[in-house]
Structures are given as C-alpha cells and as structure tokens.
Amino acid sequence: MLFGTALAAALVGSAAAAPFAGQRTVVDFLQKRDTAVQPDFNITYSSPVNESLPRTLIMATGGTIAGASGSATDATNYKAGSIGVEALVDAVPILLNISNVDGMQVSNVDSGSITDDIVIELSKLTNMALCSDNAPYDAVVITHGTDTLEETAFTIDATLTCNKTAVVVGAMRPATAISADGPYNLIEAVQTAISPSSHGRGVLITLNDRICQAYYCEKTNANALDTFKAPEQGFVGGLLSTAPFFYYPPSQPTFKRVYDIANVTSFPRVDILYSHQEAVFDGVNVSVAHGAKGFIGAGTGAGGISPFASDNLDYVIEQGIPVVASTKINNGLVHLAGAVVPGETPGQYISSALLNPVKSRRLLQILLALGKSVDEIREAFEEPMRSFLY
Numbered sequence: 377m378l379f380g381t382a383l384a385a386a387l388v389g390s391a392a393a394a395p396f397a398g399q400r401t402v403v404d405f406l407q408k409r410d411t412a413v414q415p416d417f418n419i420t421y422s423s424p425v426n427e428s429l430p431r432t433l434i435m436a437t438g439g440t441i442a443g444a445s446g447s448a449t450d451a452t453n454y455k456a457g458s459i460g461v462e463a464l465v466d467a468v469p470i471l472l473n474i475s476n477v478d479g480m481q482v483s484n485v486d487s488g489s490i491t492d493d494i495v496i497e498l499s500k501l502t503n504m505a506l507c508s509d510n511a512p513y514d515a516v517v518i519t520h521g522t523d524t525l526e527e528t529a530f531t532i533d534a535t536l537t538c539n540k541t542a543v544v545v546g547a548m549r550p551a552t553a554i555s556a557d558g559p560y561n562l563i564e565a566v567q568t569a570i571s572p573s574s575h576g577r578g579v580l581i582t583l584n585d586r587i588c589q590a591y592y593c594e595k596t597n598a599n600a601l602d603t604f605k606a607p608e609q610g611f612v613g614g615l616l617s618t619a620p621f622f623y624y625p626p627s628q629p630t631f632k633r634v635y636d637i638a639n640v641t642s643f644p645r646v647d648i649l650y651s652h653q654e655a656v657f658d659g660v661n662v663s664v665a666h667g668a669k670g671f672i673g674a675g676t677g678a679g680g681i682s683p684f685a686s687d688n689l690d691y692v693i694e695q696g697i698p699v700v701a702s703t704k705i706n707n708g709l710v711h712l713a714g715a716v717v718p719g720e721t722p723g724q725y726i727s728s729a730l731l732n733p734v735k736s737r738r739l740l741q742i743l744l745a746l747g748k749s750v751d752e753i754r755e756a757f758e759e760p761m762r763s764f765l766y
Contacts, residue, residue, distance in 0.1 A: 416501065417512075421462040421479030423472050430514040430570045432475040433505045434562075435498060436461035437528075438484040439521025441558040443550030451599075454550040456486035456521055464519060467551070468559045475515070475570055487521025487528075487546075492643040492741070495528050499535045499637060507538035515569035516542040519562065522595055522603065525581065529590035530735045533579035534742060535637045541574040544581050544590065548601045557584065557601055560618070568620040576626030577612060587613035587620060591629040594706060594732060608707050608730075631729055631760040635742050643741040644669035648733050650704060651675045655682035660692050670740045673701045673725065674733040679710035681725065693724065698750050700757060702728035702736040709761070718766055726754045729761040 417433070436442060438457025442464060445454035461479035465471060482501070483494050498518060505513040520528055529544040536542060545565035547558035565582045568574055579590040584601045592606035605611070609629075613622035645668045649657050660671060671692065673681045679701035681689070689699055701710055712727045728736040736757075743753045 418480055419478045420481050421465060423477040425476055429476050432515045432517060432566055432570060433478050433513045434461055434517045435480045435482050436519045437482050439487050439546050440550055441519050441547035444552045445550055448552060448554045451549050451553055457484040459551055464562060468563050471563055471566060475566055487524040490524055495531050499532050502532055502542050503537055506540040517565045517569050518544045520544055520546050522546040526594050527734050527738055529579050529581050531738050533590040535635055536579060537634060537636055539576050541569055541577060542579050543569040563618050564615045567618050571620050573622055578628055585615045586611050591632050630764055640745045644744045646670040646737045646740050648672045648674055648737055651681050654684050657685040657688045660688050664692055669744050670697060671699045672733050672737045674704040675701050678708060679703050679712055696750060698753050699725050700728050700736050700740055701725040702731060702733040706732045726757050728757060
C-alpha cells in the first residue's frame with residue numbers, strides 16, 4: 377500500500393491538529409516499563425516491548441518526511457510537518473521487527489523554522505539517551521527537514537560526548553506522494569543507528585541508500601532524491617535492502633572536536649556575510665547593535681572577503697567580535713595567511729579550515745556559548761588543520 381494511501385484518513389482536515397488514535401502518553405510509557413527514563417523525555421509513542429531487540433528513540437521535528445499535500449504527485453506545494461511521529465512509525469510496521477521504538481515529537485515544522493532552542497534540546501536529549509549512566513536507548517534517530525538538516529546534524533555531532541551513533545534522516549518527497557522516500561529512509565536510518573558497525577563514526581546522515589558523516593555532509597541539490605553528499609570526502613557507506621555496510625573501519629573526521637554543551641541554554645547570534653564583487657557589508661553595524669556576537673564570511677575562493685568591506689569588518693574586530701572566513705564554494709581548504717604555517721602572525725580573519733559557512737556558524741556559536749575568547753576560537757578552528765599539515 378502506498379504511504380500516501382495509508383495516511384489518507386489521518387490527513388483529512390489537519391493531521392497535525394488532532395491526537396493520533398492509540399497515542400500513548402509519557403505516563404502510560406512509564407507505567408508500562410521499568411526502564412528509568414529521564415523526565416525530559418516526553419514520549420508520545422511507544423511500541424510493544426520485545427526484550428530481544430535494541431531500543432531506539434525517534435525524535436521527530438517535522439520537515440518533508442512529515443509533509444502532506446492533497447495531490448499524490450505534488451512534491452513542491454505541500455505542507456511540511458503535517459503528520460506526527462506515530463504516523464511515521466505506523467507507516468512502516470516492519471520497523472518493529474528490528475527495534476523497540478519510542479517516539480518523541482520535539483517539533484513539527486519545516487526545517488527553515490527550526491530554532492537554536494530546538495537544536496540545543498535535540499543535542500541534550502541525544503546525549504541523555506545515549507551517553508548518560510544507564511543510558512535508556514541503544515540508538516537515536518532524528519527525522520528532520522532537509523533544508524537545514526546538515527546544520528542540526530553537525531551540531532549534534534560536535535556535541536555528542538560518547539561513542540554511540542545518532543542518525544539524522546529526512547525525505548525529498550512528502551509522505552503523501554507516490555513513491556514517497558520517507559518510509560524507506562526511516563527504516564534505513566533505524567537499521568544504521570542500531571548497527572554496532574556504526575559506532576565510533578559520529579553522527580550519520582542517511583538518505584537514498586547512502587551513509588554520510590554529518591561533519592562533512594551537505595545538501596547539494598534542491599530537488600533530487602540523491603542530494604546529501606560529501607563531495608570531497610565521499611560516503612562512508614551505503615545500504616542494500618535496508619542493511620548498512622561501510623567502506624572503512626570506524627573513524628572520525630581529522631579536524632573534528634567535541635564540546636560538552638550540557639550547561640548551555642542558548643546560542644548567541646552569529647550572522648553569515650555573503651561575499652561578492654564590491655561587497656561592503658554596511659549591515660554589520662546594525663547586526664552588532666542588535667546583538668550579533670560573531671560573523672562568518674561566505675567568502676570567494678579560499679575564503680576571500682571583499683576588500684571594500686575591510687573598514688566595516690575592522691570595526692567589529694576591534695570590538696573583540698570574531699570574524700571567521702569560510703567559502704561560498706562550500707568545498708576546499710580555507711588557508712588564510714597566518715592560519716596554517718606555524719610562527720606566522722595571525723591574519724585579520726579566522727580560518728574555517730574545511731567547514732562550510734553554516735557549519736562554521738554553528739561551531740562559532742558553540743564556542744561563544746562556552747565563553748571562549750577570540751584567541752581560543754581561533755585555536756579551535758585553525759589548530760587541528762595546522763597540526764595535521766605540520
């Protein structure tokens with residue numbers, strides 16, 4: 377049966393507005409199990425327990441994977457975040473043959489509406505689920521809209537404090553579409569998350585039979601199913617008939633560092649400046665006045681920032697506000713003067729190394745939230761690259 381057909385009744389009117397049939401509350405969940413679960417886990421769906429199977433927490437945030445439209449061929453004018461986590465799981469009942477599943481509805485929005493607060497909550501819940509003493513889960517899967525999926529996945533990867541694996545998954549077609557990719561992607565995400573072979577690889581992104589590390593993975597096409605890739609670093613594995621396989625033994629990205637944000641309650645504002653010919657960035661003064669604590673330059677080539685902007689950027693740098701140079705090309709090493717060769721005088725801007733603008737922004741937010749100085753921020757971005765090259 378098509379996923380869209382299976383959901384037809386649920387989507388009459390507004391599927392997101394009404395509770396799902398048989399929805400379980402967190403009280404029901406705690407009464408049914410003896411497993412000690414942190415009270416922060418607001419479980420709204422819980423499958424029957426099979427003690428022989430691993431335990432997976434699915435945290436749903438909305439996106440196209442939970443999108444709905446009145447047309448089975450509509451892949452553009454649908455409403456993201458229209459169905460809930462229980463409907464996602466119910467659409468793929470064979471999921472319960474491979475894992476016990478608890479579902480949590482963290483949000484139900486398009487990913488362009490995901491806030492810093494939601495991302496921080498996802499990071500903390502993932503760490504609680506996997507890394508705490510007597511961790512209640514073996515695996516975590518996060519369903520997410522694809523437009524900003526790489527930002528959330530990178531953040532969790534940079535803040536996951538144990539060797540277990542979380543998988544972030546989305547879809548390019550809404551749940552009501554013919555050949556919706558969401559259900560199959562969800563099965564593959566759970567299979568990947570519960571596989572012992574996934575451990576030690578950081579947070580993974582799975583879509584369209586591909587497995588990609590969150591540190592490098594990015595959305596490369598606005599429409600195609602085969603959109604999440606790491607153009608320079610490649611895939612770490614794939615899936616065949618939903619079974620994951622890996623090309624290499626477990627490893628982590630060379631430049632990656634992990635930060636504990638258990639005590640972080642918010643991220644400071646960091647803006648991205650898109651460089652082009654004669655870019656002046658007059659708006660940085662307004663951004664600072666409205667609370668911006670850092671800037672990322674989406675630079676030309678290997679991090680080039682327009683010389684016409686130097687006066688405005690000098691102004692914010694003199695105030696102790698960090699400016700990190702990345703590249704709008706999204707791939708390649710940003711090797712600014714003083715950023716790589718030991719002993720050279722640091723340049724005006726901090727190098728993002730291999731991080732694209734949105735990932736550079738998130739790392740800068742993490743570092744600022746942890747109270748790091750400009751020198752410490754420069755070290756965090758540049759030292760891994762420098763130590764590897766020299």
